[in-house]
Amino acid sequence: MPKFKLSLFAAISTAFMLTACGGGVEVGIEIPPPPQADFDLGATLNGRWLSYVDVFPDEEQTIQVRVGDVLELDASGPVAWETVAGTSAGIPTESGATVLYGGAAFTETVSTPRELVVAISAAYPLAGPVPLTIYATSLHDAYQTARIDLVVTN
Numbered sequence: 001m002p003k004f005k006l007s008l009f010a011a012i013s014t015a016f017m018l019t020a021c022g023g024g025v026e027v028g029i030e031i032p033p034p035p036q037a038d039f040d041l042g043a044t045l046n047g048r049w050l051s052y053v054d055v056f057p058d059e060e061q062t063i064q065v066r067v068g069d070v071l072e073l074d075a076s077g078p079v080a081w082e083t084v085a086g087t088s089a090g091i092p093t094e095s096g097a098t099v100l101y102g103g104a105a106f107t108e109t110v111s112t113p114r115e116l117v118v119a120i121s122a123a124y125p126l127a128g129p130v131p132l133t134i135y136a137t138s139l140h141d142a143y144q145t146a147r148i149d150l151v152v153t154n
Contacts, residue, residue: 038138039077041146046070057144064151067104067122073148078113079136090135102130104152113139118150125154 041061043053046069055061065071073081081093085101093111100106103126110117116134130152138144 038141038144039075039079039136039146041076041136041148042074043148044072044074053148055146055148057138057146060147060149062149062151064153065120066153067120067126069120070109071118071120071150072110073116073118073134073136075114075136078139080113080139081111081116082135082137084133084135086131099132101132102152103127104130104132106132106150120150120152122152122154126152129153 037056039057041053041055043050043063045063045065050063053061053063063071082090083093083099083106084090085099085106088101091097091099093108093116095108095111097111098105098107103122103124105121105123107119107121108116109119116136118134132150132152134148134150136146136148
């Protein structure tokens with residue numbers, strides 16, 4: 001029986017000593033800050049700044065345009081531009097290229113990593129609204145993509 005009392009005494013003494021000296025384990029969890037947006041997009045329509053367009057990665061914005069309009073998209077950081085018409089695969093932009101869809105022609109007059117200028121035209125009046133989607137993907141982080149949906153009317 002004296003052996004039991006001694007080991008109980010030793011366990012209690014050790015517990016008090018650890019408590020008194022501040023011993024123990026501290027557990028800390030560091031949460032990384034949210035990822036910073038690599039860019040944001042603004043737009044100009046026929047030379048007028050569209051104040052309601054400020055698109056960040058993982059966001060989308062719809063812009064109504066008309067045949068004859070010129071839309072300029074400006075990115076605050078370098079991006080790769082890509083257009084999607086209907087069910088087509090993404091079409092990388094290229095200055096001077098034209099995408100024909102639904103009776104509308106989207107001619108890219110300028111295409112740089114920070115700027116895309118698209119002139120919208122049509123040979124005949126459109127039968128209905130024509131959609132086109134433009135994606136901007138960061139050249140630094142391919143997971144950061146913003147989306148602009150254009151809706152073209154007469």
